[in-house]
Amino acid sequence: MLRIRGLTRPGLEPFDFDLPPGEAVAMFGPSGAGKTLLLRAIADLDPNDGACALGDARREDMPAPDWRRLVSYMAAEPGWWGDRVGDHFADPDAGRKLLPPLKLPEDAMGWTLARLSTGEKQRLALARVLERAPRVMLLDEPTSGLDADTTRAVEAVLRTRLDDGAALLFVTHDIEQGKRLARRALFVDAGKVRERSL
Amino acid sequence: MNYITLTYWDLVIAALLIGVNAALSIRLRLSLERPLVIAACRMVVQLLLLGLVLKVLFETVSLPFTAAAALVMVLFAGYEVMGRQERRLKGWWSYGVGTGCMLFGGTIVTVFALTTQLQPEPWFHPRYALPLLGMILGNMMTGIALGLNTLATNVGRERAAIETMLALGYDRAEAFRPLIRESVRNGLIPIINSMSATGLVSIPGMMTGQILAGADPWDAIKYQLLVMFLIAGATGIGAGCAIYAMASRLTDARHRLRLDRLTVK
Structure with a gap:
């Protein structure tokens, strides 16, 4: 269970939040409300105050990279550092089988970055997170820019991860998508977070 | 080591070349004559100071x-x-x-x-x-x-x-x-x-x-x-x-x- 107490940073009022394994929570809010700031604060990517823990393991007791392997954040516009898709996977050969459920061919692992479309990049960035099997996924608009079929495929992949016990906190602007994946939702406005059921 | 020591007059003659540059600048209206002369003067003063400092340093060691x-x-x-x-x-x-x-x-x-x-x-x-x-x-x-x-x-x-x-x-x-x-x-x-x-x-x-x-x-x-x-x-x-x-x-x-x-x- 991800436990957050009094998490705050400039632009974000202190907030408490619990996310049990196997559960998804959707996050809504206008642009600039602080959704990304919130996800980045949980992943410890920006200076922040407050307590985060995963089970008994407290965030401040472990090196930040260890925490981020357990609680992984995926940006709305993910970055790339290698020339080929496979350069971004820990084990490109094993990672191949993650691709077909996301409606990508296995040999996409050998593609060059230059030929990828936005939607392909987004799904490959997700595959890169899934490969590392984090306990909590913090996904910033994981399906923006995907067509309806592909969106459903991504949601199906996420649901199997939830069934396996991973937890998910994701940003979306589509209330229907929120309802398909989650029962609880966070509404963020001007740095204030309120929780509601969907 | 033997080398030809320069006199101050030798330097004055060489400095005439700066005058050539200044004339060029005036002729072509580059408005570079002032910066040119100032830079040349700075150089002279800086190097003379350096010379004084080095002379003292070399004598005191x-x-x-x-x-x-x-x-x-x-x-x-x-x-x-x-x-x-x-x-x-x-x-x-x-x-x-x-x-x-x-x-x-x-x-x-x-x-x-x-x-x-x-x-x-x-x-x-x-x-x-x-x-x-x-x-x-x-x-x-x-x-x-x-x-x-x-x-x-x-x-x-x-x-x-x-x-x-x-x-x-x-x-x-x-x-x-x-x-x-x-x-x-x-x-x-x-x-x-x-x-x-x-x-x-x-x-x-x-x-x-x-x-x-x-x-x-x-x-x-x-x-x-x-x-x-x-x-x-x-x-x-x-x-x-x-x-x-x-x-x-x-x-x-x-x-x-x-x-x-x-x-x-």
């Missing part, structure tokens, strides 16, 4: 005085490095990183040369220590400034890549590795180029000076080679340290990218 002069040179070089950076670290870090690394690399290499290859008596004799340090600093400045500039400029461009690596659980050393490599490479390219061109395209100024002063060309060349090796070593040490220092300042203990510590252009 004192370790504290020599060290103080060396420190002043490093402080000026640090200022120059800071001035050449477009985006720099905020606060004193910008000056501190460049200056500290030049102090470190310049001292190590100069002392190394003085104690093992040149071995003047005493080892810190300003006649050897200060010109060596000056040449080393002058070249280190270029390497360090280029390296730091590369890092500061590209860290913004590569922000998404670095933060994605960090978010996936890579540590800051891994996330910065490609950038550090590129920055050190850029810092070292000038010295590599200058080593390959030396003797073909350029006859180094130091060697020219020694030959004019009556030294045997062979001795002058040996000195030049020594100096080039020292410069290469010092540039590598200085640029490497400076780039690592800046990279660590651009991250923190929680392995976050801290672009907020960089000035905005």
Whole structure:
């Protein structure tokens, strides 16, 4: 269970939040409300105050990279550092089988970055997170820019991860998508977070 | 060594060439005559002062005085490095990183040369220590400034890549590795180029000076080679340290990218 107490940073009022394994929570809010700031604060990517823990393991007791392997954040516009898709996977050969459920061919692992479309990049960035099997996924608009079929495929992949016990906190602007994946939702406005059921 | 001593009249005659430039500037309306004359006057005053300082230093041969002069040179070089950076670290870090690394690399290499290859008596004799340090600093400045500039400029461009690596659980050393490599490479390219061109395209100024002063060309060349090796070593040490220092300042203990510590252009 991800436990957050009094998490705050400039632009974000202190907030408490619990996310049990196997559960998804959707996050809504206008642009600039602080959704990304919130996800980045949980992943410890920006200076922040407050307590985060995963089970008994407290965030401040472990090196930040260890925490981020357990609680992984995926940006709305993910970055790339290698020339080929496979350069971004820990084990490109094993990672191949993650691709077909996301409606990508296995040999996409050998593609060059230059030929990828936005939607392909987004799904490959997700595959890169899934490969590392984090306990909590913090996904910033994981399906923006995907067509309806592909969106459903991504949601199906996420649901199997939830069934396996991973937890998910994701940003979306589509209330229907929120309802398909989650029962609880966070509404963020001007740095204030309120929780509601969907 | 026997060499032809210049009289002040010789210099006055040579300075007439500045007058030629000034005339050209007036004729073509470049409005460069004022900066030209001011720069020439600055040069004369600076060099005369340097001459006075060196004369005193060479007569006293004192370790504290020599060290103080060396420190002043490093402080000026640090200022120059800071001035050449477009985006720099905020606060004193910008000056501190460049200056500290030049102090470190310049001292190590100069002392190394003085104690093992040149071995003047005493080892810190300003006649050897200060010109060596000056040449080393002058070249280190270029390497360090280029390296730091590369890092500061590209860290913004590569922000998404670095933060994605960090978010996936890579540590800051891994996330910065490609950038550090590129920055050190850029810092070292000038010295590599200058080593390959030396003797073909350029006859180094130091060697020219020694030959004019009556030294045997062979001795002058040996000195030049020594100096080039020292410069290469010092540039590598200085640029490497400076780039690592800046990279660590651009991250923190929680392995976050801290672009907020960089000035905005």
